[in-house]
Amino acid sequence: MTSSTAARLSPKVLLIDPVRMLPSLLLPLLGVLFAGGFSPVSYAWAAAGLGGGVVFAVARWLTFTYAVEGDRLELRRSLISRSVKTIPLERIRGVDIASPPLLRVFGLAVLKIDTGATGQEGELNGVTLAEAERLKAVLLRQQDAAPAQAQDVLFKLPRRWLLYGPLSGAYLLTPFALAGGAIGLAFQVGEELGLGRQALRAGRELVNHPDLLILAVLVLVVLMPIAGGIMYALFTWDFTLRRREGHLVAERGLLTRRSVSLESARVRGYESVDALAERWAGVVRVWAIVTGLxxxxxxxxxxxxxxxxxxxxxxxxxxxxxxxxxxxxxxxxRQRRLFRAVAPWLAAALAWAVLAPPAWPGLVLASLVLAGLGVPLGLDRYRSLGHGYDGTRLSARSGSLRRSQAVVEQRAVVGWRLRQTVFQRRSGVLTVIAGVGAGRGGYHAVDVSREQAVAFTRSVTPEWVAPFLVND
Amino acid sequence: MRIREPAQRVSPKARLLWLLHSLAAFVVLAAGSYIVARWIGTSRWSWVPDWMHESWWIVPAVVIALCLPALAAEPFVRYAVHRWELAGDVVYARSGFLTREWVFVPVSRIQTVDKSQGWFERLLDLATLEIRTASHAGSSRINGLAYGTAADLAELLARRAEQLRDDAT
Known part of the structure; x- marks a missing residue:
């Protein structure tokens, strides 16, 4: 068993801490300065506040230690009250190493330790990269001491495939989020600086000129795929999947380099997801289905x-x-998918037409258009539906705008749940849910016939349904 | 081939339990719709249609007319639907009112077995058995069991689960 003496985080953290504290300190400091009317006393108070922050950071650094003691990791904190967090090594399911830009400048990283239980996670915020790698190796060491086929690169993402990013629809709302954040910050800072009235006036100005507002929204919409693509590229830059000593290690990111380790023995399957545009381009994203992640x-x-x-x-x-x-x-x-995609919009159109007789023809028209779009949508949803079993893994697929197919090992199934609504009963179909102690917990085969439900559950786990089957 | 229904009914007293639940739901719905409709109907808000001002009592009347049959039928439908069985080391349970559910949980995958008693259940000496696995979709609840039955079943399942335990979650 390895045992090491207690270590502290890298002292370089002290250089970063003031910068990290700045956002939360800035407004109070400004407040003190403003309240004191920029008098010498107010500067003294602000300086005292800053000094206090630095002392606090040093004290925190001095009083936090970590050590691998035998078969457990101990995190000791004794700043105000003493606390020891003990994480048994065998409970550790994964170790993430991330290095945000600020930390990366100093060659530091954040080590996150996942134990599967919530509230049981450990974090070492600011160790050197070398130390992070060493700890990761110690924490994830395998009992069977696998031979040194150490770094088996399974996949490295070619840069040009980053262009598929905007198709996923991920990060598309980035421009709006950024604009919202900027407006919020402007108001907050404006309020602190006593500019609230000006900000309000600017806001009213914008409302009085709807053309400006529409232009702003249009610009943001045009920016959507571009900003989304940039965000996607930043987060997935040089995505690499490796196999290392019983773990799958995924590494990615340009500014913040993240590395996630998944214990292969806990991977029970995968879920592949493709949105409409992705299907058109023939690309797909994949998530692992892991127990206790x-x-x-x-x-x-x-x-x-x-x-x-x-x-x-x-x-x-x-x-x-x-x-x-x-x-x-x-x-x-298929009829059910069509009905569900079309009927609500038809009902809405009817409701608009009846409730507001002369007005709102636009709403009626819009509802009718959506009902029309519901036809291809419903047909596509039906085409997506499917389920099957190949002897070791079962699979279920559904969805149109976001289609997803789950593939799960047979041994991961812990139970079955068949569900039938009133409408499904009238159509003679039901939903089969495979209970899996991993990922989303349950994978649905929607609208299968009674015969298919029996055949599916029976093929995957014959002995679980056999006692309850009868011949007609 | 088709799946037959589970062999055991729940306790006959479960009907009384569900009747009490229905009654409570009825009181809440009727009183709630009455108060809201009267509040809106007697207000002077311009967006409220005229008929609402004149005869606001229609709203609670419609709510009651729609809910009463459903709430009255629910206990008896549930008693017909809710069934359970333990065979071949698999717990098989059927439940539901409008939406029906059939759940199969093999004893070997059970993590915990709990029995719980709510207010009304304690009154009627009934209990709910909760069988949990690593997945919520693979977990089962059996409502309206006689307390003795639930206790025996919980005991039996816990003991058997320990014997069969394999940790392929």
Whole structure:
């Protein structure tokens, strides 16, 4: 067993801490200066505040230590009250290393330790990169001491595939979020500086000139794919998937380099997702389905947008292939998808027409257009539906605007839930949900016929349904 | 091949339990719609249609007319639907009123078995059995069991689960 003496975070953290504290200190400091009318006393108070911040940072650095003691990691904090957080090494499911720009300048990184249980995570905010790598190796050491085939690169994202990014629809709202943030900040700072009235006047000016407002919104809309693409590129830059000593390690990011380790033994399957535009381009994103992984949406990503064939090849090598066919759902499922895509908009059109007789023809028209669009949407939703089992893995697919297909190992299934609404009962279909102790917890095969439900559950886990089957 | 219904009914007293639930829901709905409709109907707001001012009592009347049959039928429908069975080390339960659910949980995947008693359940000496696995979709609740039955079943499942435990979650 390895044992090391207690260590502190890198002292370079002290250089970064004041910068990190700045945003939260800025407004109070400005407030003190303004309240004191920029008198010498107010400067003294502000300086005292700054000094206090620095002393606090030093004290925090001095009183926080970590150590690997035998088979557990101990994080000791004794600034105000003493606390020791003990994380048994065997509980550690994954270790993330991230280095945000500020930390990266000083060659530092943040080490996040995931134990599966919420509130049990450990964080070392500011260790040197070398120390982070060393700790990661110690924390994730395997009992079976795998031979040194250490770095097996499974996949490295070619730069030009970053161009697929905007198709995913991810980060598309970035311009609006940035504009909203800027406006919020302007108001907040304006308020502090007593400029509230001017800001309000500017706002009123904008409302009085709707053309300006529309122009601003148009600019933001045009910026959507560009800004979205840039964000996507920043976050997925040089995405690399490696296999290392029983772990899948995904590394990505330009400014903040993130590395996520997933224990292969806990990976139970994967979920591939493609939006409408992505399907048109033939690309797909993939997430791993992992037991006991918190925040799996951001951390479990196995592949960014890559061509379908590449994704199929990679998931087959990294997790395991799904070789079976997807069984289509009965035609009545198509009627149900169509009805659900069209009827609400028709009902809305009718309601607008009845409730507001002369006015709002625009709303009626808009509802009718949406109802018309519901036809191809409903048909596509039906085309997406499918489920199957190939002997080791089961699969279920659904969705149109965001289609997703889950592939899960048979041994990960912990139970079945069949669900039938009143309308499904009348159509003779039901939803089969495979309970899985990983990922989203349940994977749905929507609108399968009664016979398909029996056949599906029986093929995957024969002994679980056999006692309850009868011949007609 | 088709899936048959589970063998065991829940306790007959469960009907009384669901009737009490229905009654509580009815009181809340009727009183709630009455208060809201009267508040809006007697206000002088311009957007309120005229008929609402004159005869606001229609709203609670419609609510009651629609809900009463459903709430009255619910206990009896539920008693017909809710069933359970333990066979071949698999817990099989059916439940629901408008939406029906059939749940299959193998004992080997059970993580915890709890029995709980609400207010009305304690009054009627009933209990709810909660069978949890690593997935919410693979977990089951059996409502309206007689307390003795629930206790015995919980005991049996917990013991058997320990024997069968394999950790392939």
């Amino acid at each position: 918190g925040d799996s949406q951001t951390r479990g990503q196995l592949l960014p947008d890559v061509p379908r064939a590449v994704a199929a090849d990679l998931t087959a090598r990294a997790v395991g292939p799904y070789t079976g066919p997807l069984i289509a759902h009965p035609p009545v499922a």
